[in-house]
Amino acid sequence: MFKKNHYFYNQNSCQSNKVLKQNTFMNNSINQSIKFSKFHGAGNDFIMINAINDQILLTEELIYNMCDRRTGIGADGLIILLPSDNYDFKMKYYNCDGKESTFCGNGGRCIAAFAHRQGIINDKATYEAVDGIHNVSVSLISFNEYHVELSMCDILSYKLEENSLLIDTGSPHYVKKINNWHDIDVNAEGAKIRYDKNISKDGVNVDFLLNEDGKIRIRTYERGVENETLACGTGVTASAIAASLWFGGNNIDVYTQIAKLNVRFDKIEGLFKNVILSGPATHVFDGIFIFA
Secondary structure: OOOOOOOEEEOOOOOOHHHHHHHHOOOOOOOEEEEEEEEEEOOEEEEEEEOOOOOOEEEHHHHHHHHOOOOOOOOOEEEEEEOOOOOOEEEEEEEOOOOEOOOOHHHHHHHHHHHHHOOOOOOEEEEEEOOEEEEEEEEEOOOOEEEEEEEOOOEOOEEEOOOEEEEEOOOEEEEEEOOOOOOOOHHHHHHHHHOOOOOOOOOOEEEEEEEEOOEEEEEEEEOOOOEEEOOOHHHHHHHHHHHHHHHOOOEEEEEOOOOEEEEEEEEEOOEEEEEEEEEEEEEEEEEEEEEO
């Protein structure tokens, strides 16, 4: 059984369900359950778990199963809301492959909306994540719709070429300029770049950027999801900076497949500071995930 106020993370577990039951639960005959909420930010969807006061146990396999779109809840990733000694809360993010990952911008906005809905924060908060400290502002628009503004990390280095940008906006991204937004095979072309060791030995997320008469549109292949996602917050941020470097501007709307996000920043001698990512975050439903 679980003990209060302890957090167990088995990052290296690739065990079968049978082994998982034998090794992690004292009573195998009793089903276990986890309360969760489902949120999405511009179509980028996440399972949210509140562990501020309750102990939970998650393995890589369990996260994978929860995120499975056919046999689980279905999500691009899972986010745990944890207590912090110095800030309002701490965010821990896992991709749908079950592995802990780098920062997620849309997830970072959705976790703030989730914390607001849970009564943990008010309209403004500061929280810690894998890439550092983030300030956030949350506005309730309707009963399940939020507008969230999130501070991102300063961008102090990048590799710019005529048709590509390699940059880290909390997660590594390769932004590629394209001429046709609809016909590109995002999964095939994205996978080639994602696994290209000449670009990054650890792999990158890939954003395909089209400037359509001044309208910046992107499609993203996400590392860890290993597929195209409807949106990616760090990818939107990377694409906005790429657009600024290629076309100018410091307040840029970026259109994903189903929504518009905004990125604004101070551009100082080629560096990007006070970066703010803003856009919608939506509460979809609450539930209980039961597993043996």
